[in-house]
Amino acid sequence: MSDLQRPAADWELQFVIAGCAERRVPIEIIGSGSKRAIGRPVDGTVTVTTTSLRGISLYEPNELVMSARAGTTLSHIEAELAARGQMLPFEPIDLGPATGGPQGAQTIGAVFATNMSGARRILHGAARDHLLGVRGVNGRAEMFQAGGRVMKNVTGYDVARGLSGSWGTLAVLTEVTFKVIPWPETAATIVFLGLPDNLALELLSVAMALPVEVSGAVHLQASVAERLNHPGLRSLNKSITALRLENFSSAVSGRKHRLKEALKVYGKALELDHRETLEFWGELRRLSVMPNRPTLLWRISTKPTTAPKLVAAIKRYMPAEAFYDWGGSLIWLEVPATADAGTAEIRRVTAIHGGHAMLIRAEPSVRASVEVFQPLSPPLERLTRGLKAAFDPAGILNPGRMYANL
Template sequence: MTPTTEQELSEIIAGSNGPLRIRGSGTRAIGRTDGADLSLASMTGITLYEPGAMTIVAKAGTPVAEIEETLAKENQRLAFEPMDHRTVLGTQGEPTIGGVVAANVSGPRRIAVGACRDFALGVRFVDGSGTVIKNGGRVMKNVTGYDLVKLLAGSYGTLGVLTEVSLKVLPEVETSATLTLRGLDDKTAIRALSSVLGSPFEVTGAAHLAGTTMIRIEGFEASVAYRAGKLRDLLRSFGEATVEDADWTAIRDVRGLADQPGDIWRISTTPSAAADLVAQIDPKAVQYDWGGGLIWALTPEGTDLRTKLGAFDGHATLIRGKAAQTFHPEPAPLAAISQGLRAKFDPRGILNPGLMT
């Protein structure tokens, strides 16, 4: 089923007699759920763009590439740098903005500017009964009431099917530079990243993989040059940092792990615990992002990673693989809240059933 209007979508959901599998163009096929395919790929188009207000509104099926191309003409960007999962998952099609918001997809720049949900101003969606709901607007406001915008971001279509999203955008940066250290072990690299992230020099990328530690700074050329010098001084105890070209798109999309066989896990934790967790896993390959707060681990197929890790401060999501539950089990109090929310928004349990449980 591929509705072209919000009304069509509402009628499909209201008249559904069974579960629905919600998707955009299928590029972020994470997790398993049964049901008839319901695609938002035909609900496309930018409905409002106000460069002066740094706001863009688009239908959920609008390709991310179209939005980025439109923003680039006005020297603006999606600041949260959404990951493209196609390389990791081997999927086809064009990533959609609805999928980005539904999965709260954020890239390396999250450490500096925040996640996708922090830039979501408003949403329109259809709940599990077929009711069309609008929440939020086109500007940042501090108001009382339910913030459904933040709730829908990261709900993976289990609370409602997004039809339109409103996002805050930011100006494009003038230039960037990447400081690189080589040969550091994981623990030392994370200490180096923590030292720069705790500095006043506005780091927008902090990653470590295959013995290479990378620190990105962005902004006006003079500012970048000044901060690069200060950060090199700060890093001298870890080695001589050099300014080198770096492919942050490859880091964003985890390309270093994507072309190797095995399961891929996304682990969110505290940077201070990251290296010890990786030692417990003993993965085939690993990439640290967000200064060590985000771990991408490649493991042999069927690895029971959560059993290996035991209880820890964070959560592990199976991005590629089939042997385990996709999302980390929630603590009982949080699980009860999640179940209550789903019962309110989708009382029949037809929207991506079982995906997040």
């Protein structure tokens, strides 16, 4: 068991990192630890958690902006926002349940550090798109800030956004400032049943090309759909293709009508009302259709038109079950556990079709031995090493979490 540090102030964190940097002691950085089983395992002599850095430091509902200490839990933030009729636009996905971690525990710092976005990304953008500013401490134990609290800011490089998705390997975030939006007045979902992947993805693309502002566009293969909790949808034994609309009520009903009209060739659509919509998309947000099992879970990013071909190609090598999110540009793929996690085949197929793949769930021994994150082209790898060295020359922050020897 490694030494666990819970700094409660920036200077304390700075002190811990300075000490480790001097002695070149590797540190594992965590928030609540809900995503600890994702990525390559880190062998940290010291573990630093940000959970004692908590609290909302600024919230201006009229300016749609909030700042929070990195260790503040997402559930706390969402409750505060909901109290003022607002929300996080990017609907951060919770990978805890799918990877054996706790549900609803993740911290806001970790959400941005891993750039976790959910279904609404297709309309409003990813977590990184809403990050306005950060404070943090880098591997040199320097305290720094980047960005700010205003909506538009191009003063200097966009370091804040550059840190999102760096999985704690460049710096430890201590505070994040981000954009929020109002809750829509209402939401509705229309559902098509029994479509094969290629038709379903075509449907999603047609819907996304209409100016109705679809805020969720998913397709669940039949075997995936039956894992839903929704009693009506799980028992149909059919694939599910769903589109979400969020707006004021007359706009939702008008747009729903337009959408159904444009998509009628794909069959009759079911409708989920406001409450059912919240439940259905809430389930997807927890990734409950990909429950924690001894199988492998991959996350593949690609073009919607190539997504079904890519899945079909992988199926030639191994059984695979898919949940398509983001209009088809994101594939959650469950495949049987193997020693190399199917890496060779999945990466080769992905390369052919264009995109990248990340292994989300696998045994630690597997994650330690294969490339969990998409391998980089030589020039990108060179830049990646350069960036790591610029922030963390001693290589003490989450060493090896993303790439071996980094």
